[in-house]
Amino acid sequence: MEPLMGMGVLALMGAAATIAGTTEDLESDVGSQSNPNSQVQLAPQMMYPHRIYNKAISGEPPSNALICAIGGTVASVLMTASLSVIFAIAIGALVATAVHGTYCITAYMGRTASQKRFRQPIYLDILRSHTPVMMGYAFITTFCILVVSYIMVAVLAHPFPLTLLAFIWGITVGAIGSSTGDVHYGAEREFQNVEFGSGLNAANSGNIVRKAESGLRNGIDNSWFCAKFGGPVTGLAFGMTVFLSGWVTAVFNPATSLTMGWLSVAAGVILVLLMIIWNRKIEVAARKAFGPYKEEEEVAA
Amino acid sequence: MSAGGAGGEATGGIPQNKLIALGALGGLAGAYGGHFLSVASPAFAFIGALGAICAIVWGSAAVRRVASYGLGTGVPSIGMMALGMGVVASMFGLAVGGIAGPIVAFITAAIIGFVIGVLANKVLGMGIPIMEQSMTEIAGAGALTIIGLSVAMTGTFMFDAVLETVVATGYIAVIFIAGGMAILHPFNANLGPDETQDRTLMTAVEKGAIAMVVAGIVATVADGASAVPSILIGVFIWYIAFSKFVKLVNRDAYKVLGTGLLPTEEELE
Numbered sequence: 367m368e369p370l371m372g373m374g375v376l377a378l379m380g381a382a383a384t385i386a387g388t389t390e391d392l393e394s395d396v397g398s399q400s401n402p403n404s405q406v407q408l409a410p411q412m413m414y415p416h417r418i419y420n421k422a423i424s425g426e427p428p429s430n431a432l433i434c435a436i437g438g439t440v441a442s443v444l445m446t447a448s449l450s451v452i453f454a455i456a457i458g459a460l461v462a463t464a465v466h467g468t469y470c471i472t473a474y475m476g477r478t479a480s481q482k483r484f485r486q487p488i489y490l491d492i493l494r495s496h497t498p499v500m501m502g503y504a505f506i507t508t509f510c511i512l513v514v515s516y517i518m519v520a521v522l523a524h525p526f527p528l529t530l531l532a533f534i535w536g537i538t539v540g541a542i543g544s545s546t547g548d549v550h551y552g553a554e555r556e557f558q559n560v561e562f563g564s565g566l567n568a569a570n571s572g573n574i575v576r577k578a579e580s581g582l583r584n585g586i587d588n589s590w591f592c593a594k595f596g597g598p599v600t601g602l603a604f605g606m607t608v609f610l611s612g613w614v615t616a617v618f619n620p621a622t623s624l625t626m627g628w629l630s631v632a633a634g635v636i637l638v639l640l641m642i643i644w645n646r647k648i649e650v651a652a653r654k655a656f657g658p659y660k661e662e663e664e665v666a667a
Numbered sequence: 668m669s670a671g672g673a674g675g676e677a678t679g680g681i682p683q684n685k686l687i688a689l690g691a692l693g694g695l696a697g698a699y700g701g702h703f704l705s706v707a708s709p710a711f712a713f714i715g716a717l718g719a720i721c722a723i724v725w726g727s728a729a730v731r732r733v734a735s736y737g738l739g740t741g742v743p744s745i746g747m748m749a750l751g752m753g754v755v756a757s758m759f760g761l762a763v764g765g766i767a768g769p770i771v772a773f774i775t776a777a778i779i780g781f782v783i784g785v786l787a788n789k790v791l792g793m794g795i796p797i798m799e800q801s802m803t804e805i806a807g808a809g810a811l812t813i814i815g816l817s818v819a820m821t822g823t824f825m826f827d828a829v830l831e832t833v834v835a836t837g838y839i840a841v842i843f844i845a846g847g848m849a850i851l852h853p854f855n856a857n858l859g860p861d862e863t864q865d866r867t868l869m870t871a872v873e874k875g876a877i878a879m880v881v882a883g884i885v886a887t888v889a890d891g892a893s894a895v896p897s898i899l900i901g902v903f904i905w906y907i908a909f910s911k912f913v914k915l916v917n918r919d920a921y922k923v924l925g926t927g928l929l930p931t932e933e934e935l936e
Contacts, residue, residue: 407858407859413935415929415930415935416929417929422855422856422858423848423852423855423856424742424743424746424848424851424852424855425743428743428746428747428844428847428848428851429848431844432844432845432848435840435841435843435844435845436841436845436881438837438840438841439838439840439841439881439884439885440881440884442836442837442838443884443885443887443888446888447887447888461884465877465881468873468877468905468909469848469852469856469874472852472856472870472873472874472912473852473855473856475912475913475916475920476856476857476858476866476867476870476912476916477856477857477858477859478920479857479859479861479866479915479916479919479920479921480857480858480859480860480861480862480863480919481859481860481861481921482861482919482920482921483860483861483921484921485921485922485930485934485935486921486930487920487921487922487923487924487927487930488916488920488921488922488923488924489924489925489926489927490923490924490925490926491925491926526837527835527836527837528837529836529837529838529840529841530837530839530840531837532840533837533840533841533843533844576929582928582929
């Protein structure tokens with residue numbers, strides 16, 4: 367492939383991955399999945415009943431792996447039946463979305479019903495309003511992941527089948543969403559009522575913010591907040607992962623010579639080192655600028 | 668998830684031994700029934716998926732028992748491990764076993780599961796009394812789930828056909844995750860002090876039916892299995908199980924409200 371074409375393909379994959387990362391994180395914020403979930407689950411026990419969607423479909427990596435693998439399976443079957451690629455991917459994502467909806471509903475209803483003794487009611491309007499939002503986000507995520515996987519198979523001639531690639535990218539997007547974006551919700555949004563950077567004191571466990579700017583806070587309010595920073599930053603992280611991991615071999619193509627192969631490895635190592643240094647600088651700068659707590663408290667946090 | 672898991676033995680409902688019998692015998696019967704009847708007509712491949720649903724119900728009951736000891740965030744991990752052990756055991760069993768493949772796979776899985784259970788308790792010192800038994804059960808259920816869904820996809824458990832239709836095409840990934848989630852999700856979705864066994868197992872049936880439908884979709888491209896019975900029966904089972912689940916939620920929940928404010932202070936006292 368022409369180097370310029372290769373870069374174009376990579377850019378397309380990076381763009382699709384950025385969208386997938388963003389919607390993946392926002393989907394998990396609407397339903398309070400993974401990291402923030404423990405506090406949402408704990409709140410009623412601490413006498414803080416709430417109107418926040420409590421959805422745990424295991425962690426984000428397995429749940430996204432599930433929707434992406436189902437989407438990939440359906441798309442791959444339809445492509446075998448020689449349906450057009452766009453339709454196959456769209457229908458695959460649609461089936462995956464439907465499955466995701468059932469997983470969301472069973473998680474919310476089941477978990478809330480199991481909190482009977484803490485007097486946490488099931489609110490059906492929460493179920494009806496939030497589930498379609500999550501399904502919508504899940505559709506976009508699955509669609510974009512399938513686009514990335516399909517490009518890898520059809521254009522870059524990756525040896526893995528579509529379903530397997532979709533499965534692997536599903537785990538990856540879930541893992542990145544879980545580690546990058548959820549902090550924004552779990553550490554910030556849920557505890558806006560305590561001083562920034564104070565960490566989670568044991569006494570505050572379960573005392574999540576339950577009242578919104580107007581009325582009672584719900585999961586859609588949380589995704590509104592997270593769409594400002596947590597979601598996009600997850601998208602950037604995932605987009606960069608997809609783009610940069612492909613970029614090193616697009617620039618230094620190992621197929622041309624062994625030297626190029628080693629150069630691509632070296633470029634990858636240099637990129638990782640740069641990221642580590644950059645991240646460390648951001649962390650130190652943020653601590654200096656915002657961190658109110660003192661040395662000894664830092665250890666406790 | 669620290670709030671989940673009562674920290675003690677799970678109680679109530681159907682005794683575990685009955686569920687073991689259902690899962691092991693049902694799973695094997697499904698695999699063999701689907702395999703032999705598919706020779707007569709590919710339409711019978713769906714029996715494999717019925718066996719898988721039996722195994723999934725058993726697996727989720729075993730997860731429920733072991734995870735009730737306060738495993739919390741470990742619930743998803745244990746489900747993934749079940750299918751991890753299951754994939755290794757079922758590939759080994761089908762490769763060497765021939766017609767005895769599912770049985771060899773089942774026994775292999777049980778051995779792997781037992782060893783992992785012993786390691787978890789003795790080496791890692793988790794100290795969960797039923798760890799060894801539960802890991803054995805979970806691994807066995809995982810292997811039978813994989814074989815059952817493979818039969819529903821291909822109409823046979825002969826290694827060559829499974830390798831060609833299920834593994835090389837990558838559909839093994841969807842078996843892995845749809846089967847694994849069906850085993851781990853029921854307890855995870857119903858986690859909490861007022862969890863009940865019938866509700867958890869009904870979720871398992873519902874999630875198993877989804878795996879069955881997906882297996883049916885894959886069967887459209889396989890020669891030995893027909894898709895329509897698996898999809899239709901899967902959707903039917905899903906509908907029944909989902910309706911029952913919603914009924915059980917209505918039975919168990921504190922209140923099911925159309926909308927409303929939070930419970931008042933007095934109500935919480």
